[in-house]
Amino acid sequence: MNRSSRRAFLGVILGAAAVAAAVPAAAHGPDPVFGGVLYAQNQELRFRWKANQAPPAAMQAAILQGATDANATRNSRAATFRHDPAGTSWINYGLDVACGVNGLACFSRLGAPNSFTMSFRENGHRYDWGVLRWCEMTGRPDGCFDARNSALDEFGHVEILAHHVNFADQSDYRDAVVQTIQRVKPRDGYDAHVFGRCDVASLQRKYDMLNWAAKYSTCLDLATTLTISAPAWVYLGASVPLSATLKIVDLDAYERLGGNPVSSRTITVQRRLPGAAAWVSVGTMVAAAGAGTYTFTAPSQTTTYEWRAVFTKPAGDGLRGDSSPIVTVTVLSCRQTSCPQSVQPAGQ
Amino acid sequence: MEKRWLLRLGPPLVAVGALGLVASVSAGAGDRPWDPPDCRPDGGSGTPAGAAAALSRPGGPEGLVGEAWFRLDPVLDGGGTLAGQRLELGLHGGGSRHVELPPESFAAGPFGGLVLVGSDDGNVSTIRAIDASAACARLIARESSVVRRAVIDPAGTTFYEFRVDRATRADLGVWRRPLAGGAAARVLAPLPADGLFGRTFSTELSWSLEGDRLVVQQCGYTSCRTRLVDPGTGHVNTIARPELGELVGVADGRVVAYAACHGLPCPILSVEASTGRTALVAEAAGLAQLVSTDAGPRIVHENGPDTDRHLRSTDLGGGSAVTVPAPAGDLRLVPASSRASAGTQLPAGWVLLAPDGRRAGGSSRPVLVRLADGLTVSLGEVNR
Numbered sequence: 001m002n003r004s005s006r007r008a009f010l011g012v013i014l015g016a017a018a019v020a021a022a023v024p025a026a027a028h029g030p031d032p033v034f035g036g037v038l039y040a041q042n043q044e045l046r047f048r049w050k051a052n053q054a055p056p057a058a059m060q061a062a063i064l065q066g067a068t069d070a071n072a073t074r075n076s077r078a079a080t081f082r083h084d085p086a087g088t089s090w091i092n093y094g095l096d097v098a099c100g101v102n103g104l105a106c107f108s109r110l111g112a113p114n115s116f117t118m119s120f121r122e123n124g125h126r127y128d129w130g131v132l133r134w135c136e137m138t139g140r141p142d143g144c145f146d147a148r149n150s151a152l153d154e155f156g157h158v159e160i161l162a163h164h165v166n167f168a169d170q171s172d173y174r175d176a177v178v179q180t181i182q183r184v185k186p187r188d189g190y191d192a193h194v195f196g197r198c199d200v201a202s203l204q205r206k207y208d209m210l211n212w213a214a215k216y217s218t219c220l221d222l223a224t225t226l227t228i229s230a231p232a233w234v235y236l237g238a239s240v241p242l243s244a245t246l247k248i249v250d251l252d253a254y255e256r257l258g259g260n261p262v263s264s265r266t267i268t269v270q271r272r273l274p275g276a277a278a279w280v281s282v283g284t285m286v287a288a289a290g291a292g293t294y295t296f297t298a299p300s301q302t303t304t305y306e307w308r309a310v311f312t313k314p315a316g317d318g319l320r321g322d323s324s325p326i327v328t329v330t331v332l333s334c335r336q337t338s339c340p341q342s343v344q345p346a347g348q
Numbered sequence: 349m350e351k352r353w354l355l356r357l358g359p360p361l362v363a364v365g366a367l368g369l370v371a372s373v374s375a376g377a378g379d380r381p382w383d384p385p386d387c388r389p390d391g392g393s394g395t396p397a398g399a400a401a402a403l404s405r406p407g408g409p410e411g412l413v414g415e416a417w418f419r420l421d422p423v424l425d426g427g428g429t430l431a432g433q434r435l436e437l438g439l440h441g442g443g444s445r446h447v448e449l450p451p452e453s454f455a456a457g458p459f460g461g462l463v464l465v466g467s468d469d470g471n472v473s474t475i476r477a478i479d480a481s482a483a484c485a486r487l488i489a490r491e492s493s494v495v496r497r498a499v500i501d502p503a504g505t506t507f508y509e510f511r512v513d514r515a516t517r518a519d520l521g522v523w524r525r526p527l528a529g530g531a532a533a534r535v536l537a538p539l540p541a542d543g544l545f546g547r548t549f550s551t552e553l554s555w556s557l558e559g560d561r562l563v564v565q566q567c568g569y570t571s572c573r574t575r576l577v578d579p580g581t582g583h584v585n586t587i588a589r590p591e592l593g594e595l596v597g598v599a600d601g602r603v604v605a606y607a608a609c610h611g612l613p614c615p616i617l618s619v620e621a622s623t624g625r626t627a628l629v630a631e632a633a634g635l636a637q638l639v640s641t642d643a644g645p646r647i648v649h650e651n652g653p654d655t656d657r658h659l660r661s662t663d664l665g666g667g668s669a670v671t672v673p674a675p676a677g678d679l680r681l682v683p684a685s686s687r688a689s690a691g692t693q694l695p696a697g698w699v700l701l702a703p704d705g706r707r708a709g710g711s712s713r714p715v716l717v718r719l720a721d722g723l724t725v726s727l728g729e730v731n732r
Binding site (some may be wrong): 035036037055056058093094095100101102103106107108109110111112113114115122123124125126127128129130137157162163180181182236332 | 512517546550552568687
């Protein structure tokens, strides 16, 4: 790393902290991420219990549930986790927990892109503040920590996620499981077992979408670009075939999401008389063969119109709306008794 | 990748035995627990003078013979809950013993030949200095508050302890008392609560590499606050920045710490305590250690993924980086004792590598690596 890039990296570290400390209201967004190597898309990471340091049964169950939670709620092509006694990754408990001096659990992704390690403190561990109680091992008294939630947090770290930066009032705590401070029972979110939307946002940016129809995390706000194609003219009475393509704008900041085709969304077709102000919706496009493409056929045209496709920002989807450029389809009158039912190809 | 490692190995591994470290059979870490007897008033190094070598270092691997080491591990009951702690301690080239401790306990050092051991029975905290060489212990203090951590000063005359309230676990600050006996006095006030750091998980006491500052680091879930105390004047310099995590070490007025990561790899930052000026030492480091060398303090850290892990050494500002030849395999750099839950004194300019980054007992195979040229010495030989 040269001097200027070192300075830039340092700025990122210090800047993230400054944001957290000084202007938390501006900080909410996708989880920050660690530097380092990513795992392959949809890579299955198999883990074993470290010899002689296996978690007790209740903790094993919680960790396995956490792995299942991670797999089920990643909503991306992030790595998946599976217990396998022959796995190259390992998880341990109690002994040789290399977490440093603090923390309930910790991870190492030094083995990426091949493996990881994860460690959990033992139930009863003494901290300055008191005694660690895992809910799964203690009958869930108030003040206990949910190990399944901890495991999901750690699996998120293994993927690449760093701690979410919350608003000062913590009102967005439920937007992420990967949190600096794990809440104790019975505080809201102490037993969250699905990745939060801002966890998923970063997983999507780093690992991409499971498929083009999947919804984007609402912690994202991705610009889209909608294009339309139509014939320049048709004969009187002919149909107008319209085709549209919806994509994510291809920006570096969007990482793997930039340029993605976007399928299974609602694209509305609108038209107006040339020069008119108001648009009128005439129908909804249907999915075509290609990813992110949609078609619509306007039958029996007798009037020249301006046409456009409109993608309205959907609820529950981290996409911005967009409108396509306007195309004018001229309807030609003809001298024959009946006009040929032919269409001028688009772009001619 | 493996071939590259082989090429890096450089100077051949030198058995410690060849350097004159004739080992004896372990005294049996697996034997019955040891209850160290009281040191005689005129014997053992449980005296102040005996701890005076707290910052002295062995001259080389051969000088390690007779130096103390320890390792602290949790002991779990059948259900996986902490039932106590097992302290294994011994001498390089000699045997080892183990002491059973309650769940609320700690070990620190070694300070000269002493390992400081704190244990709490639920009513009283007891601090003892175990002389591994004389095989005895000296009572340092009994305290009704919970003593969480303690250190001896480099001069071997003063004992510093961090306390929390027994009922509320509230921070009671750092106290000191003469090692020869006498009343305790508070030298550092409790750390004020701060939501950016959360409740305090750990407080660690250590000394700057030069031995001129008591270093008190207190960590929340991830972020840590560090106070440097001048024991002579009482002046306190506080570094409280949420981007800073666990301490690597303090030297030349610089606080070297991980970023607030909660895992590895993690950046290492170096903060000039007087100005706050910050430098990036490593972008993605594994385990790390601050090392005294003839050329000044160096930060040694693991660099690269497991498949290509190597040691990198830099100055305190992250400059003049060099790659240190080191053995491959599963050996890891042994970090500070607070992170490793294990401790030993090392010769200046050397680092210790061990399985899982911890100084282990008789069955382990740790090696010493000289930073200057990568000379590798098998420390495990001393336990044969």
